[in-house]
Amino acid sequence: MNDVLEQVLADLAAEGDALDALVAPLDESGWRTLTPADGWDIATTVVHLAWTDECAIAAGTDKEAWDALVLRAMANPEGFVDDEAFAGAKATGAEIYARWTASRPALGAMLRAYPEGQKLPWYGPPMSPTSMATARFMETWAHALDVADALESIGMGARPEPTDRIKHIAHLGVRTRGFAFGVHGLEAPAEEIRVELTAPSGELWTWGPEDAAQKVTGPAYDFCLLVTQRTHRADTDLVAVGEDAERWLGIAQAFAGPTGAGRSPQGTGVAE
Known part of the structure; x- marks a missing residue:
């Protein structure tokens, strides 16, 4: 594993921890707080992060599972991301939280173990483990802002301070x-x-x-x-x-x- 990948994974873990601090204390009504993303609440947002982690894990470890995910995406290319988020959000907040906190370390473990020099298949071009970790960092950071904005709107905190x-x-x-x-x-x-x-x-x-x-x-x-x-x-x-x-x-x-x-x-x- 290269040093760049390790740094990105460490930063991804830190961003995940910052989001964890926001959602861990939420009761069921808190999970249903709407974010600035149209139609998405905190539950759908965290489900989306967990689901994308799970897709990446399948892409890197289970060809059959990955092929099934691709077929589902091809059946509804414009709506499959939202469909997965809203379907997963039918679970309780506690179940969503458990799903996400399980996918985070599993993703890191998969990327660390992925053969050096090889790329993971993805919905677009194949991605190196470092590129995948960077993309997951971007999404975690951006969606954590959505969650923070949602909670700020109901008087439950504010955006975290920016970091390098x-x-x-x-x-x-x-x-x-x-x-x-x-x-x-x-x-x-x-x-x-x-x-x-x-x-x-x-x-x-x-x-x-x-x-x-x-x-x-x-x-x-x-x-x-x-x-x-x-x-x-x-x-x-x-x-x-x-x-x-x-x-x-x-x-x-x-x-x-x-x-x-x-x-x-x-x-x-x-x-x-």
């Missing part, structure tokens, strides 16, 4: 620039874009050539919120220099699948 662990999401957001254009039916610009983001710690994170004519600068936290569609472009302090850079920030998307509805300005509305 979000660098995984920032890196993914930069790497998926071409994908974001493609998923919107647009040709990705050939010109490089310089990205300079200030981490929560104050460190400067950079991508792209220093002399690039187009540039994105600002808080890394805002960038991560944007590429996971947890904020509206207008509600960030990100600055774009150049037409392509500005267009990118309007469609940025680090997650696979169809474009989401995103959030309306001022943090209201819906999210993927």
Whole structure:
């Protein structure tokens, strides 16, 4: 196992622990609190995280189970993710919590044991264990924000303080620039874009050539919120220099699948 994978898994575990602290104390009514994601409550959100972990485990360990999951997805490509979340959310909060807390360590164990140099099959392109762990980090972080926002709306806490662990999401957001254009039916610009983001710690994170004519600068936290569609472009302090850079920030998307509805300005509305 490489050091990068181990670091991502450690950070994934830390994000999972932060979400655990939010949901572990909930009673049954708390699990049914609506999040900003359209139609999803805390129960469906945590079921979705557990289900995706379980899918990854099947992809890496059980070809028959994985093939069955793919067939189910092909039967309803636009709705199978929601279907799984809502079906699983019929369980009690305690059952959902137990399912999720079982899938978390099982996923880590599978990724650590997966043969080096091989990729796991997935609903899109195959993924290396490190890429899978990074994707799971992104989803855990983003959905934990949904849960925190839901609980804050009923006076039960607030968003956790940002940490430099979000660098995984920032890196993914930069790497998926071409994908974001493609998923919107647009040709990705050939010109490089310089990205300079200030981490929560104050460190400067950079991508792209220093002399690039187009540039994105600002808080890394805002960038991560944007590429996971947890904020509206207008509600960030990100600055774009150049037409392509500005267009990118309007469609940025680090997650696979169809474009989401995103959030309306001022943090209201819906999210993927």
